[in-house]
Amino acid sequence: MSVEIGLYGLVALLVLLALRVPVALALMAVSLGGVTWMINWDVAIGMLAGTPYDFVAKWTLSAVPMFLLMGFVSYHAGLTAGLFNAAKVVFRWLPGGLAISSIFASSGFAAVSGSSLACAAAMGRIAIPEMVNSGYKPSFACGTIAAGGTIGALIPPSILMIVYGVFAQVSITQVFLGGITIGLLTAFSYTIVILLVSWRRPDIVPRKVEGAYDYSPAQAIREIWPVLLLGFMVFGGLFSGFFTATEAGAIGAAGAIIISAVLGKLSWALIRTSLLETLSTTASLLIIGVGASMFTVFLSLSGLAGFISQAVSGWDPSYLQLMLMVVLIYLFLGLFMEPFGAMLVTLPILMPVFEQYDISLIWFGVLLVKLLEIGMITPPVGMNIFVIRGVAGQYASLVDIFKGVSTFLIADLVVVALVIFFPAIVLVLTGS
C-alpha cells in the first residue's frame, strides 16, 4: 500500500508542477500529504517541521552564497570583460577564431562564476555583436554563446555541483575536479564544431576576419589578470586542500571586491546589486532543497525509492541500458524544467539505484550536471536561449537561436557518450 501512495505522490507532484506550483512548495505539499496518508498528521508534521532548519544549516551548502557573490561581483565590476579579447590573441590563427575565442572566454568566465545564465549573458553582450559584424551568421553566433554559456556550470565553481555534492554526500572538491575535465572537453568539442562548420560553410562561419585581432599578448594579460589571480587563489587553495569550498568561495568573493576596489570599479550600487542577486538566487534554490529533503523522507517511508531500485535490479539492465535510460530521463526533463528542480526532484529516486549498481557518485554528479546543462539549450524551455534573446534579440529570433545551437547539441551528445563509455575521462583528475 505504501508503495502505491508513493506512486500517487509522484503523480500528484507532476500535476502540481504542471499547474505552476513552485517546485519547492509542490515537493513540500506532496511530502506532507503523503506522510499524513501513510501514518497521520501529527507524525507528518513532527517529521517534516525540522527539515527547513536541518537542511540549510550545513557547512557545505554555505559555499553556494559565497561562490554566487564572487560571480556577481566579478560580473558587475567587469573583471571578466577582457576575457574575449585575450582569447582572441590565442585563437586568432584558427578558422572561426572569433567563435572559438568566445567559447574559451566562456570557460574563463566559468572559473569565477558558477552559473551558465550569467556566463551566456556576459559573453552574449560582448561577443555576439562582434561576430555578427564580422560576417558570422547571426543565428550561429547566438547559438555559439548560448552553448558556450553551459560551460559556466561545468567548470568550477558550479552551484549545481555544490548542491549535488550535498545531496549525494560526496566531496564537492572531487566533483569540481571532474567538472574541469568535462568543461574543457565540452569547450574542445564546441571548437571542433566551429572548425567543421567553418570548413564546410564559410558563409556561416567566416574562415578569416580582418581587423578583429589588433591585440598584443601583453595587453591581453593586462586585461585578464583579475580573473587569473582570482582563479589562482580560489582553486589553488581549494585543490591543495588548504581551503574548504566555503572558504574558497569567501576568499574569492573578498578577492573580487578588493580587486574591483583597486581598479576603481567598486561602488555601493555594485555591492548592493551583487548582494541582492546572491540573496535571491540562494533563497530560491535552497528552498527547493528543503522541499527535496522532505520528499526524500516521504519516498523512503513509502518504500517507493526501494521499490524502483528493486524493479530496476529485477529488470537487470546492462550498464549501457541503465545509462541510456538516465540520459533520456534528463534530456526529457530538461525540455521543460530548469536544472535545480529537475535534479532535486529526481535524485531521491535515482540515488538508491546508482548505489546498488556501484556507480561512482562523483562521476555521476559530473555527468548529471552536463545532462542538466543540455536542458539549458533545448526547446521549449532553454533558459540560456532566453538569456541570449534578452541580450542580443536584435540579431536573431528565438527559433533562429534554437537552430543555431542545434549543431552544438550534437557535440554535447558525443561528449555524454564519451563520458559514459570511458568513465575514466571524468575521474582522471580526481584520482579515484
Add this chain to the structure above:
Amino acid sequence: MSMSGLNRLADQLSRALALLGTLGIAAMLIHVTLDVVLRSTMSYSIPATLEIVTRYYMVTLALLPLAWVEHQRNMIAVEAVTDVLGERFKAWTDVLVAVISLLIYFIFMVATWTKAVEQFERGAYVMSLDFPMPVWPTYFVIPISFGLACLVCLIRLIIHLSPTPSTNAPE
C-alpha cells in the same frame, strides 16, 4: 486598508527581511575570510565559526528572504505547460497556486513555530570548545519567513479575487 496599501505593506515587510538576509551574507563573507586569514597568518581560528556560519548566517540568508522572493515572483516553477494552455487557464491557475502556496506556508509556519518554541524552552545550545553557544534564536527565523510568505500569498489572492480596480494596484 486599500489594495495598494496592502501590497505596499507586503513589499516593505519582505524587503526588510531581505535586508537582514544581505547582512547575513556580508557577515558570513567577513567572518569566513577573517578566519582563513588569521588561520594562515597567526595559526588562530575564530571559535565556533562552523556553528555561527551554519546556524546563524545560513539560516538567516537562505530562509529569511523567502517572502521577498515570493513577492518578486522569483520562486522557481515549471512554466512550460501553462504557457501552452492560454491566458484564461493561466489566470485560473494563478489563483490555485496562490491558495496552495498560502496553505503550505501557513502549515509550516505553525509547525516550525511550535518547533522554535520547543527549542526556546529547552534553551537549545551547542558546545563550542568550552563555551555553550545558544542556537535557539534562529529557529524563530523559519516561522517568521513562512508567515510573511503566507501573508504575501494572501495579499496576492485578495488582489486576484477582488474586482477590476485593484488589478491596477502597483506590483
